[in-house]
Amino acid sequence: MDFLQSALKDEIEKKRKTLQAAKANDTVAKNKKYISRAELERLREKEYLEEQERERKKKEEQSALKQKSRAREIADQERKTASASESDGQDDDDETADTFNVSQEEVQRRLRAKGQPIRLFAETDKQRKARLRTLELMEERSEGQRNDFMRTLDQMDEGMNLEALKRKAEGEDLVEKAAKKSRDDTAIVPVNMDWLRTEPEKLHPLIYSYLKRMLREWEEALDERPEEVKRSGQGKRAAAMQKQTADYLRPLFKQLKSRAMEPDILARVTEITHHMQNRRYRDAQDSYLQLSIGNSPWPIGVTMVGIHERSAREKIFAAQVAHVLNDETTRKWIQSLKRLMTFAQTKYPPDSMSQLT
The missing domain is CATH 1.10.20 (Histone, subunit A)
Structure with missing residues (x-):
């Protein structure tokens, strides 16, 4: 009973407050002792519509203020951009004209x-x-987007013309000839494969000097050709290939001089040099293939896709990596090594026909 009485009392108080609020908002309802439900709903609807109108006006005012501020910001930004572009254009023109x-x-x-x-x-x-x-x-x-070989070929044409003019004007220096002969007479220190395990730092200067000598002998062999052979199409291509090979081998020579070559690559290059010195060009080609394409019979990742093959993937060592696929610079000097092997086989033929490639 107490619960019902308290609930009834709360409901009566709520109705009384609603009625007082309605009378305060409506002058007609103030003179009445009671208000019907229809009039009460009408007053509530009127109050709701007035509230919605106030909200709408407030939103419109805020939107107008935002649009004004946004338009002001855009105008300021356009003015700053226009002034900056004019000054930059003038500076660029002045800088270009000065340089x-x-x-x-x-x-x-x-x-x-x-x-x-x-x-x-x-x-x-x-x-x-x-x-x-x-x-x-x-x-x-x-x-710069032209073929490297064609660019080298054009440079060879210009170089041959300058060289011919120089020879006609002053002739070849005898001191330079003697220096070349003394360099050629210097004995080649053989590359020892055992040094890979014991003293690998000794291999860098030996490989460097041997490859440099092969390049120099190649250049001298091309210079000794008759003038009509040099100026033929085939002669120009041969000279351009030698010059391109020398350019491509510069990163290799830089690594050898700084002794910064990776151990797995040093091992393959040492094998190639060792076999070239012994005129075993078939074995040198095998080492070249090991360096260029590695031991992997198929690309890594084609078959190893499951979680159980992760241990097998981790066991792969560097000798199975195709170094020719690492970057363009490495590919170029590895390809140039093969050209040197071809020249060495031509000038120093193997003792056995089985070592021909």
Whole structure:
């Protein structure tokens, strides 16, 4: 009973407060002793609509303020960007004109040679220099995408012309000839395979000197050819291949001089050098294949996909890695080693026909 009485009392108090609020908001309801349910619902609906109208106006005011501030920020940003781009453009033109210091006559001559107008409408001298510099940079970039061998071949043509003029003017130096002969007469220190385990640091200078000597002998053999053979298409390609091989071997020589070669690669290069010195070119080719493609009969990852093969994957050592796939620089000097092997086999033929490759 106490619970029912308290609940009834709370409900009566709630209705009384609702009725007082309704009378306070409506002048007609103030004069009445009671209010019907329909009038009470009408007052509630009116109050709800007024609240919604206030919320709508508040949101519109906030949205208008946001739009104004956003428009102000965009205008400021555009103004800053325009001023910065103008100053950058002027700085770039000045910098290009300062670094690209050529006369106006030279600028006109180069533009005419490229088939470009010597001056555009309202173009200043600095802007014209900048346009010429841009055109030349674009040509250099497209020229750099040519084949390396073709670029070397063009350089060989220029080098042969300069060399012929030099020989006609002053002749070959006898001191240089004697120095070449003394270098050739120097005995080659054989590469010992046992040093891989005991003293690997001794192998770097021996391999370096032997490969350098092979390159020099290759170059001298090409220089001894008749002039008509040198200037033939096949002769130019042979000279370009030798020069390209020398360029590609520079990273290898750098590693040998700094003694920074990895042990597994040093072992294969030592084997190649050792077999070349002994004129066992078939064995040298086997070591070359070990260096280039490794021992792996199939690519790693094709069959080892499960969780149980992880232990087998961890047991793979560096000798099974194809070093030719590591990077482009390594691929180039490994390929150049094979070219040196081919030249050595031509100049120093093997004692047994079974060692021919």
